Amino acid sequence: MKYSEKILDHNSAPRNVGTLDVNDPQVGTGLVGSPACGDVMRLQIRVDDEGRIEAARFKTFGCGSAIAASSLVTEWVTGKSLEAAASVKNEAIAEELNLPPVKLHCSVLAEQAIEQAIADYRRKQAARKADQEPR
Amino acid sequence: MPDAFDVLHIEPQFVVDRSELERHHRALLAELHPSRQATAPAPAPTDALFAKQGAINAAYQQLSDPLTRAELLLTRQGLSLSSAQSPELVARIFEQRQALEQAVSIRDASAVSNCVGASRARQAQLHSALATHFPQGAAVTLRQTAEIGLILQELRYLNKLIQRGEQALDDLE
Numbered sequence: 001m002k003y004s005e006k007i008l009d010h011n012s013a014p015r016n017v018g019t020l021d022v023n024d025p026q027v028g029t030g031l032v033g034s035p036a037c038g039d040v041m042r043l044q045i046r047v048d049d050e051g052r053i054e055a056a057r058f059k060t061f062g063c064g065s066a067i068a069a070s071s072l073v074t075e076w077v078t079g080k081s082l083e084a085a086a087s088v089k090n091e092a093i094a095e096e097l098n099l100p101p102v103k104l105h106c107s108v109l110a111e112q113a114i115e116q117a118i119a120d121y122r123r124k125q126a127a128r129k130a131d132q133e134p135r
Numbered sequence: 136m137p138d139a140f141d142v143l144h145i146e147p148q149f150v151v152d153r154s155e156l157e158r159h160h161r162a163l164l165a166e167l168h169p170s171r172q173a174t175a176p177a178p179a180p181t182d183a184l185f186a187k188q189g190a191i192n193a194a195y196q197q198l199s200d201p202l203t204r205a206e207l208l209l210t211r212q213g214l215s216l217s218s219a220q221s222p223e224l225v226a227r228i229f230e231q232r233q234a235l236e237q238a239v240s241i242r243d244a245s246a247v248s249n250c251v252g253a254s255r256a257r258q259a260q261l262h263s264a265l266a267t268h269f270p271q272g273a274a275v276t277l278r279q280t281a282e283i284g285l286i287l288q289e290l291r292y293l294n295k296l297i298q299r300g301e302q303a304l305d306d307l308e
Binding site: 031032033035036037038039040042059061062 | 220222224225226228229232233236287288291292294295296299
């Protein structure tokens with residue numbers, strides 16, 4: 001199978017590979033897997049006080065397309081508001097990377113990962129708020 | 136359309152007799168062999184012959200692996216697996232993949248082979264668990280499909296992990 005230039009580029013120079021502190025209240029973590037292909041992907045965001053994503057990191061164990069999709073998403077969401085990040089859709093990822101039909105699930109996985117990361121961050125913030133409220 | 140059980144004349148059950156499977160596989164291939172045909176000299180192999188051999192070999196592969204065998208049995212019973220995922224499973228697999236890549240990155244062949252070995256042991260455990268979920272001669276219940284679904288998912292993740300580990304071991308040698 002022939003990979004697009006962009007997929008190759010994200011694989012030879014993956015952006016934002018790494019780990020953020022899972023226990024940091026400003027950090028949201030998304031951990032997703034695709035049993036059909038056996039790939040697993042972790043995507044994390046750190047959100048500043050204004051609700052902007054100041055950093056995004058990923059770690060993906062899977063094929064080149066899955067790595068490229070998660071790398072691209074971290075690039076896209078950095079500097080964005082949570083709302084803007086939540087609107088990242090798998091179709092856009094697939095189009096940008098020119099993913100072949102058999103690899104579309106990789107873009108779906110990346111979308112699920114950012115969704116989960118945002119949901120995790122919001123959950124943490126809500127729990128924190130509940131803690132701070134007087135009983 | 137005949138499935139792998141039909142092609143190889145094997146009783147559609149999860150527990151299959153390996154030697155019976157081997158025997159049927161070989162006998163079916165032998166029957167097709169050009170030298171066994173009535174005409175002399177033996178006819179040249181045709182595309183139709185290759186297609187038949189291919190179908191027999193594919194069926195054999197499918198029945199040899201407990202994962203695909205289980206999938207096939209569920210299909211026969213008209214059951215589809217839910218796509219419900221377990222976050223715990225994904226987290227566990229992520230940790231294992233991470234440990235494997237860590238071992239690969241420091242070129243520690245024995246650590247890599249430990250990861251592969253642990254996954255193989257788990258695979259064997261899951262295969263026995265599957266056997267208990269497919270009652271002999273009885274249909275699988277709906278409740279069981281949920282558990283079977285998770286086992287099959289884990290097996291697929293493990294396949295990928297083992298494949299990756301073995302490839303890394305080859306590279307390290």
